Amino acid sequence: MDVIALGFSTLFAPGVILVLAVGVFAGLIVGSIPGINDNIAFAMFIPFSFAIPPEQALALMVGVYCAAAAGGAIPAIMIKVPGTASALLTAVDGNAMARQGKAGKALSIAITSSVIGGIASSLVLLVFAPTLALFALRFGYVENFALAILGLSSVVGLLSANVLKGVISALIGLLTATVGFSLVTGYPRYTFDSVNLIEGIPFVPLLVGLFGIAAMFELLVDIWNERRSGKAVSGLPLIGSLKFGWALARRLVPVWSLSATIGNLIGVLPGAGMLMAIFLSYDQAARRFRRRFAGKPGEKSWGEGAPEGIAAPEAANSAVTASSMVPLLSLGIPGNSTSALFIGALAIHGMVPGPLLFTQHGHIAWMIIVAFLIANLILWPAAFIVLKSVSRSVFAIPKEALVGVIALLCLLGAYADGANSFNIWVALIAGIVAYGMRLAQIPLGPAILGLVLGPQLESSLSNALSISGGSWLIFIDPVNHPISAAMLALASLFWLLAIYGWWRQSRNRSLATRPQSDSSPS
Amino acid sequence: MKLPSDLWIGAVLTGIGVWALWEATGFDDRSRTYPMIVAGLLAVSSASMACLSFVRNQEQLALAGPLRAALPAGGVIAAWAAALSFGLGFLLPTLLMQIALLWLGGIRGAIRILAYAVLITAAAYGLFVVGLEVPLPRSRVPGLM
Numbered sequence: 173m174d175v176i177a178l179g180f181s182t183l184f185a186p187g188v189i190l191v192l193a194v195g196v197f198a199g200l201i202v203g204s205i206p207g208i209n210d211n212i213a214f215a216m217f218i219p220f221s222f223a224i225p226p227e228q229a230l231a232l233m234v235g236v237y238c239a240a241a242a243g244g245a246i247p248a249i250m251i252k253v254p255g256t257a258s259a260l261l262t263a264v265d266g267n268a269m270a271r272q273g274k275a276g277k278a279l280s281i282a283i284t285s286s287v288i289g290g291i292a293s294s295l296v297l298l299v300f301a302p303t304l305a306l307f308a309l310r311f312g313y314v315e316n317f318a319l320a321i322l323g324l325s326s327v328v329g330l331l332s333a334n335v336l337k338g339v340i341s342a343l344i345g346l347l348t349a350t351v352g353f354s355l356v357t358g359y360p361r362y363t364f365d366s367v368n369l370i371e372g373i374p375f376v377p378l379l380v381g382l383f384g385i386a387a388m389f390e391l392l393v394d395i396w397n398e399r400r401s402g403k404a405v406s407g408l409p410l411i412g413s414l415k416f417g418w419a420l421a422r423r424l425v426p427v428w429s430l431s432a433t434i435g436n437l438i439g440v441l442p443g444a445g446m447l448m449a450i451f452l453s454y455d456q457a458a459r460r461f462r463r464r465f466a467g468k469p470g471e472k473s474w475g476e477g478a479p480e481g482i483a484a485p486e487a488a489n490s491a492v493t494a495s496s497m498v499p500l501l502s503l504g505i506p507g508n509s510t511s512a513l514f515i516g517a518l519a520i521h522g523m524v525p526g527p528l529l530f531t532q533h534g535h536i537a538w539m540i541i542v543a544f545l546i547a548n549l550i551l552w553p554a555a556f557i558v559l560k561s562v563s564r565s566v567f568a569i570p571k572e573a574l575v576g577v578i579a580l581l582c583l584l585g586a587y588a589d590g591a592n593s594f595n596i597w598v599a600l601i602a603g604i605v606a607y608g609m610r611l612a613q614i615p616l617g618p619a620i621l622g623l624v625l626g627p628q629l630e631s632s633l634s635n636a637l638s639i640s641g642g643s644w645l646i647f648i649d650p651v652n653h654p655i656s657a658a659m660l661a662l663a664s665l666f667w668l669l670a671i672y673g674w675w676r677q678s679r680n681r682s683l684a685t686r687p688q689s690d691s692s693p694s
Numbered sequence: 695m696k697l698p699s700d701l702w703i704g705a706v707l708t709g710i711g712v713w714a715l716w717e718a719t720g721f722d723d724r725s726r727t728y729p730m731i732v733a734g735l736l737a738v739s740s741a742s743m744a745c746l747s748f749v750r751n752q753e754q755l756a757l758a759g760p761l762r763a764a765l766p767a768g769g770v771i772a773a774w775a776a777a778l779s780f781g782l783g784f785l786l787p788t789l790l791m792q793i794a795l796l797w798l799g800g801i802r803g804a805i806r807i808l809a810y811a812v813l814i815t816a817a818a819y820g821l822f823v824v825g826l827e828v829p830l831p832r833s834r835v836p837g838l839m
Contacts, residue, residue, distance in 0.1 A: 219822070219826070220826070222826060222828070223825070223826040223827065223828075336739060336742060336743055336746070337743065339735075339739050340707060340736065340739045340743060343711075343732055343735055343736040343739060344707075346732045347711075347729065347732045347733060347736055350729045350732065354721070354724075354725035356724055356725060357722055357725045359722045359724075359725035361718070361721055361725060361729060362714070362729075385771075388767070389760070389764040389767060389768070391799075392763040392764055392767050392799060393760055393764055395763070395799055395800050396762060396763040396800075399800055570801065571799075572796065572799035572800045573796065573799070573801065574799075575767070575795050575796070575798070575799035576791075576792045576795040576796050576799070576810070576811070576814050577814055579767075579771060579791075579795055580792070580814060580815075580818045581818070583771065583774075584818060584822050584828070588822065588826065588828045591828060591829045593775065593779045596771075596775040596778065597775055600768065600771050600772060603768075604768055607760070607764060611699070611760060612699045612700070612703045613699070614703070630728045633728065634724070634727075634728070
């Protein structure tokens with residue numbers, strides 16, 4: 173309890189709580205701009221962390237992170253353009269309800285669901301992160317190596333669509349992480365005699381480029397494609413009353429509970445991502461809706477304004493936000509790409525996520541945890557203020573003008589990390605590489621994980637092999653290192669499942685194309 | 695314009711992997727093992743991706759959008775970064791970069807573009823230089839910030 177009180181006392185210092193509230197409002201506004209996803213919103217705010225104390229900087233980031241995911245529902249409902257990828261499915265029933273003249277009700281369900289999912293995940297973070305971190309403190313070199321392998325395997329294993337591309341992405345990240353002085357001997361590697369590369373590729377500009385600059389390129393190409401197809405955005409529906417009755421709230425309780433549980437379970441898995449949680453919970457909500465409400469008088473069809481279709485994805489995506497911080501804060505492994513950006517925010521203030529964060533910067537670690545809870549409590553009134561006051565002005569910002577804003581904020585943010593022009597080039601090249609990877613359908617997540625885990629993987633491997641006299645069997649020794657053996661067994665399982673999924677998909681594809689090729693003239 | 699993505703990207707990444715592997719052979723004994731393993735695995739995985747593209751239906755890489763929209767934007771940012779590095783100050787290169795990016799983004803009308811560019815540049819200057827006190831690269835041109 174003392175440590176939780178420490179977190180609250182750090183958070184409730186006047187400047188810190190104020191900055192958290194600013195982060196929530198800013199995240200809501202930025203998240204509700206179509207085309208700005210959670211990652212861009214976060215990357216845009218990283219530069220602000222340079223000039224303020226770490227407590228305030230991280231409170232700002234927590235506010236932005238929680239609110240940007242929730243804010244994405246606003247344009248999804250109002251104009252059927254999800255502000256963030258997390259609001260992809262909210263757009264279906266949400267916009268249908270808005271077009272029926274119930275935009276206020278749809279927005280209210282979305283915000284309330286986000287708050288409920290967010291509070292549930294904050295509690296998961298509060299309980300599990302410190303416990304897991306305490307356990308992780310007992311890890312030695314052997315266990316740290318196994319943990320890094322498990323982290324990489326979990327993300328690669330979840331990409332059953334193309335395991336090989338997931339592996340390539342992770343290897344790109346791991347190779348990039350070797351640039352600079354060797355952690356073992358101090359030998360300079362891949363530095364091209366440049367002093368700027370001696371300590372490795374600067375991490376903050378790299379992240380800003382991978383997310384922000386790549387997103388700017390995507391936005392430009394989207395605009396180019398839209399202009400070619402002559403797509404136009406239809407007029408805004410009226411928001412109207414934001415109330416929804418107790419009867420509907422009682423009806424949504426099971427959906428909120430199940431979606432928040434799914435979001436929390438998936439959020440704590442490194443690399444699983446928000447989309448998987450959203451689709452799973454949406455599917456569960458659809459089954460329940462069809463079983464209980466479909467066809468009844470006064471009920472809309474699924475996809476045509478069902479309240480469960482808004483509540484499920486919103487509760488799930490907000491449940492992922494804080495729970496994805498569990499592996500990051502406790503083990504140093506990011507739960508998703510946005511929480512990976514959190515590493516950059518911590519790095520700016522000389523902090524490294526993982527068990528040592530709780531021992532070396534306990535007040536900060538606990539403040540981050542309780543900040544998630546408070547941010548979600550602030551989110552509810554803040555969202556209604558934003559809806560009533562600034563939403564319409566936000567939609568009026570031309571998408572085209574955002575290109576320059578995102579580029580300049582990200583580039584200056586990269587430059588501000590050490591006031592070095594070299595960082596601008598790093599951000600630009602990282603943006604080009606990330607955009608190229610997107611085009612080639614090589615996922616970015618494993619590369620980020622490779623970048624983050626690379627140094628830990630190399631140093632723990634080297635030290636563990638020194639202890640064992642070069643024997644690799646030390647990692648699977650069930651007597652002296654049972655945790656390592658168990659983690660590596662779990663990692664193997666992830667690989668087997670991924671390879672099986674990939675093989676099954678390939679077989680289904682070939683079976684699907686066989687009749688066509690059989691029937692084609694020879 | 696379209697390219698078979700896996701073949702070309704696999705070939706490029708194989709090249710990078712082989713180069714990194716060769717470069718790592720010049721490191722000292724204890725520093726070379728790990729990068730050699732990673733580079734070797736990258737080369738093998740990428741070569742596998744390129745080879746698999748022959749036996750599977752190849753996905754085509756649509757390059758028209760990236761070439762017409764993203765590539766010029768990358769060029770504009772590179773020119774801006776070069777201008778900052780050469781000491782042309784912050785305000786003029788940033789204003790020009792914004793004008794170019796807004797035009798590439800599809801905004802038309804000289805006054806509209808100029809108004810947006812001035813607004814964004816001034817806001818960024820106020821935020822980073824005045825607010826966050828980030829020291830800008832030195833200008834070699836007298837009187838040009």
